[in-house]
Amino acid sequence: MTGLRDDAMGGELRSLLTGDVLTRETAGYDDARRVFNAMIDRHPALIVQCEDRTDVAVSVAFARDHGLEVAVRGGGHSVAGLALTDGLVIDLRRMNDVSVDPVARTATVGGGAIMADLDRACTAHGLATTGGRVSTTGVGGFVLGGGTGWLDRLFGLACDNLLEAEVVTAGGEVVRAAPDSHPDLFWALHGGGGNFGVVTSMVLRLHPLPASTFGLLLWQPERGPELVRAFRDLIENGPDELGGGVIFLTGPAGEDFVPAALVGQLALAIVLVYAGTETELRRVAGPLFDAAPAGQYVAELPYDELQSAMDDPPGYRNYWSAEHLHALPDEAADAFCAGAADMLVPSASQHVLFSMGGAIARGPADHPVPWRRASWVVHPFGLWTDAADDERGIRWTRAVRAAVRPWSTGDVYLNFIGDEGRERVVSGFGADGYARLAAVKARYDPANMFHRNHNVRPA
Ligand code: FAD
Numbered sequence: 001m002t003g004l005r006d007d008a009m010g011g012e013l014r015s016l017l018t019g020d021v022l023t024r025e026t027a028g029y030d031d032a033r034r035v036f037n038a039m040i041d042r043h044p045a046l047i048v049q050c051e052d053r054t055d056v057a058v059s060v061a062f063a064r065d066h067g068l069e070v071a072v073r074g075g076g077h078s079v080a081g082l083a084l085t086d087g088l089v090i091d092l093r094r095m096n097d098v099s100v101d102p103v104a105r106t107a108t109v110g111g112g113a114i115m116a117d118l119d120r121a122c123t124a125h126g127l128a129t130t131g132g133r134v135s136t137t138g139v140g141g142f143v144l145g146g147g148t149g150w151l152d153r154l155f156g157l158a159c160d161n162l163l164e165a166e167v168v169t170a171g172g173e174v175v176r177a178a179p180d181s182h183p184d185l186f187w188a189l190h191g192g193g194g195n196f197g198v199v200t201s202m203v204l205r206l207h208p209l210p211a212s213t214f215g216l217l218l219w220q221p222e223r224g225p226e227l228v229r230a231f232r233d234l235i236e237n238g239p240d241e242l243g244g245g246v247i248f249l250t251g252p253a254g255e256d257f258v259p260a261a262l263v264g265q266l267a268l269a270i271v272l273v274y275a276g277t278e279t280e281l282r283r284v285a286g287p288l289f290d291a292a293p294a295g296q297y298v299a300e301l302p303y304d305e306l307q308s309a310m311d312d313p314p315g316y317r318n319y320w321s322a323e324h325l326h327a328l329p330d331e332a333a334d335a336f337c338a339g340a341a342d343m344l345v346p347s348a349s350q351h352v353l354f355s356m357g358g359a360i361a362r363g364p365a366d367h368p369v370p371w372r373r374a375s376w377v378v379h380p381f382g383l384w385t386d387a388a389d390d391e392r393g394i395r396w397t398r399a400v401r402a403a404v405r406p407w408s409t410g411d412v413y414l415n416f417i418g419d420e421g422r423e424r425v426v427s428g429f430g431a432d433g434y435a436r437l438a439a440v441k442a443r444y445d446p447a448n449m450f451h452r453n454h455n456v457r458p459a
C-alpha cells in the first residue's frame with residue numbers, strides 16, 4: 001500500500017517538475033538513497049532530483065501539502081545521515097554548476113556542487129577558497145556549517161567567504177540573502193547549517209593561489225609525543241600559509257613512499273599543506289623534515305589535485321566526534337597520542353589533530369561559530385567495514401573525546417559530529433548564537449520544516 005501511495009505521489013510531483021522523482025519502484029533509487037556513511041539505511045518515499053530553484057520550491061510546497069518530512073541532500077556526507085528521511089528528499093546533486101569570475105574573484109556555486117566541482121573551476125584561474133579536505137564533500141553542507149580545510153588559517157573558515165546566497169524558504173519563496181537583503185538570514189547562514197531553507201546557489205570569495213604544496217610525512221607511532229610537539233610549535237609560530245594536521249592511521253598499501261613496516265600497521269602521519277612552493281614548505285617546516293621521517297610524499301600540486309590527495313571512498317561504517325582545545329600543552333599532546341592505541345587497525349579510521357588559529361581566529365566574532373576561537377581540534381574519525389566492530393569503533397571515538405576534555409573550550413563544530421544531543425547542538429552555536437538563530441528560524445521556518453540538521457528550534 002505504501003509503495004502504491006508513494007508511486008501516486010511521485011507521479012503527481014513528477015508532472016510539476018523539470019527534474020525527476022524516484023520511488024522504491026524506480027530504477028536508480030537505491031543508488032540515489034546511498035550516503036557516505038554505510039550505517040545509514042533509509043528508504044525515502046520520494047527522492048526529487050531537482051534541476052533548478054523552481055523544482056526546489058515546488059518540492060517544498062508539495063512536502064508541506066502532503067505532510068511529508070523533508071531532508072535536503074548535498075554531498076551526503078553528514079555522519080548522522082541528515083540528508084535522508086523516510087519522507088521527501090530534495091536532492092540537489094544535479095544543481096552543481098560552478099562559474100568563476102576571475103576579475104571579481106568570486107565563484108557562484110550551485111547548492112548541490114561538491115568540493116571537486118568548486119576546486120576544479122577555481123584551479124583553472126589560479127584561485128582558491130577554503131574547502132573540505134575530501135573532494136566529494138558537498139559545498140552546501142560544508143559552507144553552511146562553517147567549513148574548515150587545509151588553508152583555513154590563510155583564507156578563514158569557508159563561511160567567512162560566503163558573500164551571498166539564494167534560498168528557498170519553508171514558505172516556498174526564493175530570497176536573496178546578502179548584507180543588503182535579508183541580513184538576518186545572511187548572518188544565520190554563517191554556521192547555522194541547513195536550518196533556514198534550501199540554499200540553491202551561493203557566491204563565495206576566492207583568493208589568489210599561485211602555488212600549493214602537499215606533504216605527507218610518516219613515522220612509527222611511538223614518535224607521536226615528540227612530533228606532535230614539533231608540529232604544534234611549528235604551526236603556532238609559523239605563517240598562516242602553513243596548515244595541516246597530525247593523523248594516526250593505518251599505513252596504506254600500494255604506495256611507494258610507505259615503508260613496508262608501516263603497511264597495515266598503526267602509523268603516525270603529519271600532513272603539511274602550504275600555500276606556496278615545495279622549496280618554501282621544506283624551509284618553513286624544516287624541523288619536521290629533519291626529524292627523519294620513515295617515509296614521505298611531497299609535491300607541488302594543482303589545488304584541485306591537492307584537495308583530493310586524502311580522499312576516502314564512501315561505503316564505510318562511520319562514527320566521528322570532536323573536541324576543540326583552547327591550547328595544546330604537552331599533557332594534551334600526550335593524551336591525544338595515547339588515544340591512537342585503541343583505534344581500529346587496520347581500518348580506514350583516522351585519529352586527527354587539526355590546527356586552527358590564523359585567519360580562523362581573526363574572523364567575524366559574531367557569527368554562530370564560537371569554536372573558531374579554539375587553537376586545535378581533536379577529531380576521532382572512525383571508519384570501518386564490519387558491523388561487528390561498531391561497538392568498539394564507537395567506544396574508541398567517545399574515549400578520545402573524554403581523554404582530551406580537560407583542555408576543551410566547550411564549543412564544537414557540528415559538521416564534525418553526529419547526533420550527540422541538544423546540549424551539544426547549543427554548544428555548536430554558543431548560547432547567544434543559538435538564541436539569535438532561533439529568532440531567525442521563527443521568521444523563516446516557524447513550523448521547523450527543515451529539521452533534518454543540527455536543529456535550531458524556532459523561538
Ligand atoms: P549532506 O549530508 O548532504 O548534508 C548535511 C546537512 O547540510 C544536512 O542537514 C543538509 O540538509 C544540509 N545541506 C546540505 N546542502 C544544503 C543546501 N544546499 N541548502 C541547505 N541545506 C543543505 N568538514 C569540514 O569542515 N572540513 C573537512 O575537511 C571535512 N572533511 C570531511 C571528510 C569526509 C570524508 C566527510 C564524510 C565529511 C567531512 N567533513 C568536513 C564534514 C562535512 O563538512 C559535513 O559532513 C557536511 O555536512 C557535509 O555536507 P554535505 O552537503 O556533503 O552533506
